[in-house]
Each structure stands twice: as C-alpha cells, then as structure tokens.
Amino acid sequence: MLKSEILNAPLLAALAKCGHTDIVVIADCGLPLPEGPLVIDLALVQGLPSLDQVLEVLARNMVIENSTLAAEAENGPVQELCLARDLDPDFISHEELKAQLPQAKVIVRTGEATPYANAILHCGVAF
Template identity: 80%
Template sequence: MLKSEILNAPLLGALATCGHTDTVVIADCGLPIPEGPAVFDLALVQGLLSFEQVLDVLTRNMVIEHSTLATEAKGGSVQELCESKGLELGFISHEELKAELPAAKIIVRTGESTPYANVILHCGVAF
C-alpha cells in the first residue's frame, strides 16, 4: 500500500504516470473541458472542493517546474494563492490557456467559481 495523503485512487494513479514536462490543470467549475486528458471531477457543489484546497494538496505531492495562469488572473487571489505555494508563474491569455487544455495529461475540476481560477502545473523532476 502506498503512503500518500491523496485518497482518490484513480487520481493518485494518474499522477504517478506523470513525467517531466507533462501538465496537470486545476480547473474551476466553468472551464470547458476538452476530450483527451484524464479528467478527475472533484466538484461537489459550488465552492467545494475549492481551487485552494486542490492546489494545496497537489503542490505538496508533485514536483512542479513552473505554472501558467491566465493574464486575466494577474493581481488577483488566484495569483496570490499560487505565489504563496512558491510557484514560478508565467502568464498567457485565457483563450491561450484554454487552447493548451487538450495537451494536458490530467485535468482536475474543482467546484471553484472564482473567475479565472485555473492553473497549468508543469511537472518537473525531483533530481
């Protein structure tokens, strides 16, 4: 049995397959989800699970080289949360961010309803 704080077995298994440069997206409940990536829908009701809750767990359990936010999120609470986790941030337009979604390996959908509460986490290596 693995020792991990992540209890969602399918999500934990998918994360274990990630390698350097793979991307994992944390998505708010309004982001359009494309066909292709593995999707883990953790939304229960609006606000649960929150972007912050999912970000907390994933940043503790992944090696993240850098991350990407929409420029529309600049200066807001989403940027502050990402910076508080020590994430190196890059910015692209929200339309460009949506265009990157089909290439993601994993999308984790939250119940978050804060505008532009989406982040692309770029996997790094632990060595």
C-alpha cells in the same frame, strides 16, 4: 499499501503516470473541458473543493517546475495562491490557456467559482 495523503485513487494513479514536462491542470467548475485528457472531477458543490485546497495538496505531492495562469488572473487571488506556494506563474491569455488544455495529461476539476481560477502545473523532476 501505498502511503500517500491523496485518497482519491484515480487522481493518485493519474499523478503517478506524470513525468517531466507533463502538464496537470486545476480547473474551475466552469472551464470547458476538451476531449482527450483524463478528467478527475472532484467538484462536489460550487466552491468545494476550492482551487486553494486542491493546489495545496498537489503542491505537496508533486514536483512542479512552474505554473501558468490566465493573464486575466494577474494580481488577483489565484496568483496569490500560486505565489504562496513558491509557484511564480507565467501568464497567457485565457483563450491561449484553453487552447493548451488538450495537451494536459490530467485535468482536475474543482468546485471553484472564482473567475479565471485555473492553473496549469508543469511537472518537474525530483533530481
């Protein structure tokens, strides 16, 4: 039996397959999702789970080198959530962020409904 706080088996399996330089995207419920990457849909209802809740768990369970947010989220609540977890984000346009989605190893869809509440997490290495 694996000891992990993450109970969602598909999410845990997907994260276990990530390596250095892979990207994991936390997506709000309105982000258009491309064909290709594995999508783990956690959305239950609008607002649940929130980006904050998912980011908190992933930040505790992944080595994250850095994060990328849409420039439209700069100086807003999404940036504050990242900064609170020592994930000083880089910024690109929302269109550029959407263009990077096909390269994601995993996209975790949340119920978040805040505009531009999407984060690209860049996997690091623990050594």
